[in-house]
Amino acid sequence: MTTATLSQPKPRRRQRHWGTYAVWIVMFLMAIVFLMPVYVMVANGLKDAQSVSLQRMWIPPAQLSTDNGFAGAWARLQPNMMNSLLMVIPATILSSFIGAINGYLFAKWKFRGSDIVFTLMLFGFFIPYQSILLPLVRTLQILGVYGTIPGLILVHVIYGIPITTLIFRNYFAGVPTELMDAARVDGAGLITTFTRVMLPLSIPAFVVVGIFQFTNIWNDFLFGVTVVPNPAAQPVTIALNNLSGTFSVEWNVVMAGAVLAALPTAIIYILLGRFFIRGILAGSVKG
Amino acid sequence: MTATTDPAALRARPLDRRRWHLSEQAQTILLLLPSILALAVFIYVFISFTFWVSLSNWRTLKIDLTLREPLFATYVEMFAMARWQADLRNTFVFTIFFIAFAVTLGLTLAILLDRHLAGHNVFRNIFLFPYALSFVVTGVVWRWIFNPETGLNLLFEVLGINYLLAQAGMAPLKPGWITDPTVVAEVNGILAAVLPGVDAWQVKWGIPLAMIPVAIAATWQLSGFVMALYVGGMATISDEVREAARIDGASEFQVYRKVIIPMLRPVTISVVVILLHVSLKIFDLVYTMAGVGPGFATDVPAIFVFEQMFKATRYNLGSAAAIIMLVLVALVIVPYLASTLREDS
Numbered sequence: 001m002t003t004a005t006l007s008q009p010k011p012r013r014r015q016r017h018w019g020t021y022a023v024w025i026v027m028f029l030m031a032i033v034f035l036m037p038v039y040v041m042v043a044n045g046l047k048d049a050q051s052v053s054l055q056r057m058w059i060p061p062a063q064l065s066t067d068n069g070f071a072g073a074w075a076r077l078q079p080n081m082m083n084s085l086l087m088v089i090p091a092t093i094l095s096s097f098i099g100a101i102n103g104y105l106f107a108k109w110k111f112r113g114s115d116i117v118f119t120l121m122l123f124g125f126f127i128p129y130q131s132i133l134l135p136l137v138r139t140l141q142i143l144g145v146y147g148t149i150p151g152l153i154l155v156h157v158i159y160g161i162p163i164t165t166l167i168f169r170n171y172f173a174g175v176p177t178e179l180m181d182a183a184r185v186d187g188a189g190l191i192t193t194f195t196r197v198m199l200p201l202s203i204p205a206f207v208v209v210g211i212f213q214f215t216n217i218w219n220d221f222l223f224g225v226t227v228v229p230n231p232a233a234q235p236v237t238i239a240l241n242n243l244s245g246t247f248s249v250e251w252n253v254v255m256a257g258a259v260l261a262a263l264p265t266a267i268i269y270i271l272l273g274r275f276f277i278r279g280i281l282a283g284s285v286k287g
Numbered sequence: 288m289t290a291t292t293d294p295a296a297l298r299a300r301p302l303d304r305r306r307w308h309l310s311e312q313a314q315t316i317l318l319l320l321p322s323i324l325a326l327a328v329f330i331y332v333f334i335s336f337t338f339w340v341s342l343s344n345w346r347t348l349k350i351d352l353t354l355r356e357p358l359f360a361t362y363v364e365m366f367a368m369a370r371w372q373a374d375l376r377n378t379f380v381f382t383i384f385f386i387a388f389a390v391t392l393g394l395t396l397a398i399l400l401d402r403h404l405a406g407h408n409v410f411r412n413i414f415l416f417p418y419a420l421s422f423v424v425t426g427v428v429w430r431w432i433f434n435p436e437t438g439l440n441l442l443f444e445v446l447g448i449n450y451l452l453a454q455a456g457m458a459p460l461k462p463g464w465i466t467d468p469t470v471v472a473e474v475n476g477i478l479a480a481v482l483p484g485v486d487a488w489q490v491k492w493g494i495p496l497a498m499i500p501v502a503i504a505a506t507w508q509l510s511g512f513v514m515a516l517y518v519g520g521m522a523t524i525s526d527e528v529r530e531a532a533r534i535d536g537a538s539e540f541q542v543y544r545k546v547i548i549p550m551l552r553p554v555t556i557s558v559v560v561i562l563l564h565v566s567l568k569i570f571d572l573v574y575t576m577a578g579v580g581p582g583f584a585t586d587v588p589a590i591f592v593f594e595q596m597f598k599a600t601r602y603n604l605g606s607a608a609a610i611i612m613l614v615l616v617a618l619v620i621v622p623y624l625a626s627t628l629r630e631d632s
Contacts, residue, residue, distance in 0.1 A: 019539070020404060027399050031413045037428045037507065038416075054437035058445060102322050109315040117323060119628045124330040126620040128568040130592040130609040132333035134340060134602060139333075158329050161322050190311045191318075219421030221571040226597060237423040241575050244427045254427060262424045269419035273412055276419065280512060281519045 045069040045256030052252035069256030073243075077257050079232065080239035083149060084218055084264075087235055091153045092213040095160035096206055102161065103168020103205075104194050108180060118169065125162035133226050140227060147228050152235070155227060156217045163216075164209050167282040171205035172198060204275075211272055212279035215265045236261045334613065341606035348600050361607045369489035371608065373583040374591050380494050381587070382566040384502035385509075389562055390555070392506060393513025398543055400514070401521050411518070415511035422508065426575030429504040433464035433576075440464075467496045468581035490583075497584040501573055508572070509565065513558050520554035521547065560623045567615050588612050 043060050044052055048067040061068070106118050136155065137146060145151030175198065183197045224235040231242065240261045244254050269276055309317065341361055345351045355361060365371050396414050400407050417425065432438040440461050443449055449459040463469075473493035479485040524547060532546045548555075570589035577585040579594075588608055595605030 020402070023399050023402055024404055024406075027396075027404075027407075027410045030396065030399075031410055034413050034417065034507070034511075037425070037432060040432060041424075041428050054434070055441065057431070057437045057441055098322060101318060105315050105319055109311065111312050111315055115628055117319075119624050120331075121322070121326050122624060123620065124326050126564055126616060126624075127330065127334070128589065128609065128612040128616055130568075130570075130589055130596075130605075131337050131613040132329065133337075133592075133609070134596060134606060135333040135336040136329070139329075158325050161326060165322070190314050215419060219423075221421065221423050221574075222593075226593075237421050237571075240427060241423050244430070244575065251431065255431075258424045258427045262420045265419045265421070266416070269416060270412075273415070277415070277515050277519075280418070280515050 041255045041258050041262075044252050045073070045259050047252045049250050049252065052250055069250070069252030069254075070260070072250070072253040073256035073260055076243060076253070077236055077239055077260055080234055080236040081260065083233060084235040084237075087149050087152045087156070088214055088217045091156040091160065091217050092210055094153070095157045095164050095213055096209045098157065098161055099164020099168045099209055100199070100202060100206070101194065102165040103170075104172050104198050106165065106169045107172035107175075108177065108198075109190065118165070122162045122166055124159065125166070129159070129222055133222075137226060147230055147233060149233065152223060152227055155223050156213075156220070159223075160213055160217070164213065167209050167212065167279070168202070168205055170282055171202060171208075175201055207272070207275045208279045208282060211268055211275050212282075214268060215276075218265050337606045338610055340602055341610050343603050345602040346600075346604065355603065361603045362611075365604055365607050367487070367489075370583050370586060371588075371591060372488060372490045373495075374586050374588045376490060376492055377495055377498050377583075377585065378567060378569075378587055380498050381502055381505075381569065382563065384499060385505050385566050386559060386562050388502060388506040389510045389513050390558060392510040393558070394517055394548070396510065396514040397517035397521060398547075400518060411514070414514055417508045418512045418515075420508070422571035423575050425504055425508050426572045429500070429507070430465070430576045433500040433504075435461065435463050435466055438464075463496070464500045465497050465577040465585060466581060468584050469496045470494065470584070471496060495580075495584040497577065497580050501577055501585055504576060505566070505569065505572055509562065513562070516554055516558055517551060520551045524550055560619055563619045564616050567612065567619070
């Protein structure tokens with residue numbers, strides 16, 4: 001027994017060492033596979049109309065000309081990128097604030113049946129939106145916002161309420177109630193407690209919710225394609241899909257367009273990845 | 288009761304002022320009311336309306352909300368459609384492949400990252416990156432990668448795989464990917480022996496090969512998400528647990544198989560529930576990447592609803608399909624939410 005344990009460390013350490021290399025190599029190969037579609041997008045987007053061909057998909061662009069796919073894609077998608085921005089910024093801000101108030105109330109001011117009300121609200125996050133599209137379109141037509149950016153903002157704010165409420169509720173549940181009590185002893189009411197105590201504490205939750213909503217709303221396709229039939233008013237995801245289905249367009253333009261449509265969320269991800277991951281964990285309900 | 292020293296009494300002091308205001312419970316409900324009303328209308332009333340339409344005669348641009356006789360005629364008609372049958376089959380096959388791929392890959396990546404080797408943060412960020420992109424971007428790119436004339440088939444050619452196969456006297460590797468209408472592993476015969484009424488089915492129940500590339504693209508996009516959830520779960524397991532297992536003589540592999548993965552069961556449940564509802568609803572990715580496919584090989588219920596409602600103006604048929612989608616999602620989500628609610632209280 002003793003000799004066995006004494007002689008064990010040596011081979012074991014070497015094994016771990018080999019294991020480390022193996023794990024690293026596997027991760028490296030996986031990373032290449034994961035980046036492959038990104039390479040296809042960028043490399044082919046940078047080619048000009050003459051050098052882009054199906055046979056040279058995997059070959060990097062020979063030279064960078066000003067005539068690359070990005071020039072064409074920007075010219076076509078720029079108005080739709082603007083539409084997306086005009087939609088996503090107000091929708092993100094509004095749904096974050098509504099979520100903050102709701103989350104505070106559901107976490108700190110529970111009333112009889114509040115958990116059931118909250119769960120019924122949360123169900124709205126999971127439903128297939130196909131099951132509400134028809135009455136939604138009718139309602140937007142009646143309200144006079146069908147086919148417009150304000151209409152899309154309204155849609156994203158309302159259907160964003162469940163998830164923003166959930167994330168803030170989980171966040172505020174972790175804030176000690178004693179902090180509230182101190183303010184209440186000083187005579188602060190329900191709303192003052194929120195604005196003076198809870199709101200200043202909730203910056204991290206705002207960042208998480210903001211990123212989550214920005215990504216979700218920017219990446220949306222279904223609402224954009226059904227609520228806005230006019231191509232000039234459509235968000236960029238729908239414009240990209242139209243571009244991709246147009247046979248007269250060279251596919252270097254399509255690939256460059258995909259990069260452009262991905263850019264805002266990709267930048268946010270690269271800069272604020274930490275908060276992005278927290279949003280994912282918070283959005284998985286039990287996180 | 289000496290009112291000034293007792294904290295409970297102190298807290299109660301604002302009560303006197305509150306008589307002039309609404310009670311705080313009333314304030315809570317009043318502040319929540321706009322959200323509650325909006326969602327009551329935009330979710331529950333709207334779903335009820337869609338359900339009504341699915342039972343109605345509304346099948347042209349002209350609105351007609353009279354109920355169709357017999358009551359569920361549109362549903363009966365829909366389930367007899369070859370296209371809808373193919374959609375159900377495709378969703379089923381896609382769900383199985385997608386969840387199997389994404390959970391396996393996500394868990395593997397999480398375990399690899401769990402060793403905290405040099406650069407593991409960079410790797411984690413690369414693996415999660417696709418999740419930040421829209422399904423439309425993903426679909427547009429993967430459509431070219433799985434185009435039989437270029438993409439992966441070209442890569443097989445360039446890497447000399449087809450040359451090697453030719454040397455071995457075998458046919459070149461040139462799958463049709465998303466353009467392949469083949470359905471393999473057909474089980475109609477087997478099912479017909481067990482279930483009555485299978486003869487009436489108009490589609491082959493099996494694996495439509497074109498659905499596999501779609502599952503691969505979805506896996507590319509979402510396995511990083513699965514990884515993130517598992518990494519989050521593993522962070523809550525203390526090192527002592529692993530050490531204890533190692534002292535007991537468990538190999539690295541066994542530590543995960545026997546200890547860590549069983550402890551991650553709640554994470555696995557969340558992952559499967561979330562992926563399941565994503566796969567039942569999948570739309571943008573399939574729509575942009577493959578469309579309905581040859582012989583509806585890549586059609587899914589979400590595309591069916593979209594086309595019936597917004598292209599064919601068959602409102603009752605589209606609504607019926609939407610209600611079936613909702614029922615399928617609810618079967619997964621309602622028990623999940625109910626268990627969360629029970630845990631909370």
